[in-house]
Amino acid sequence: xxxxxxxxxxxxxxxxxxxxxxxxxxxxxxxxxxxxxxxxxxxxxxxxxxxxxxxxxxxxxxxxxxxxxxxxxxxxxxxxxxxxxxxxxxxxxxxxxxxxxxxxxxxxxxxxxxxxxxxxxxxxxxxxxxxxxxxxxxxxxxxxxxxxxxxx
Numbered sequence: 514x515x516x517x518x519x520x521x522x523x524x525x526x527x528x529x530x531x532x533x534x535x536x537x538x539x540x541x542x543x544x545x546x547x548x549x550x551x552x553x554x555x556x557x558x559x560x561x562x563x564x565x566x567x568x569x570x571x572x573x574x575x576x577x578x579x580x581x582x583x584x585x586x587x588x589x590x591x592x593x594x595x596x597x598x599x600x601x602x603x604x605x606x607x608x609x610x611x612x613x614x615x616x617x618x619x620x621x622x623x624x625x626x627x628x629x630x631x632x633x634x635x636x637x638x639x640x641x642x643x644x645x646x647x648x649x650x651x652x653x654x655x656x657x658x659x660x661x662x663x664x665x
Contacts, residue, residue: 572580
């Protein structure tokens with residue numbers, strides 16, 4: 514059996530040897546795929562016709578409009594509201610870092626609160642139990658209710 518490299522001329526070691534080796538590799542790969550472009554079998558050509566594709570919406574219109582509205586609100590908040598809030602916070606921080614320029618009154622020191630004096634508990638005298646209450650006079654009994662008239 515002959516080597517595939519016997520047909521290629523040997524040159525000096527370096528780039529040309531690498532080029533010759535890569536050319537030999539491509540020849541071997543082409544020989545493996547030589548029959549890949551042959552005509553396809555007839556059974557593949559006789560396949561049934563495809564059903565036409567019906568394009569459907571991925572999302573309903575309400576969902577798309579809702580996402581668009583939410584995106585618009587977020588864009589508005591980021592574009593207009595957030596910079597105004599950041600600028601206000603920045604101005605407040607800078608104003609608090611500066612020394613006061615106006616003649617403001619210094620609050621008076623707070624005096625400590627006096628402690629609460631200790632109070633001894635006072636015991637109340639024990640009272641005698643109250644006498645039982647007199648029962649209320651008996652009420653008159655209610656007159657008996659009249660029976661509803663029945664039809665005959």
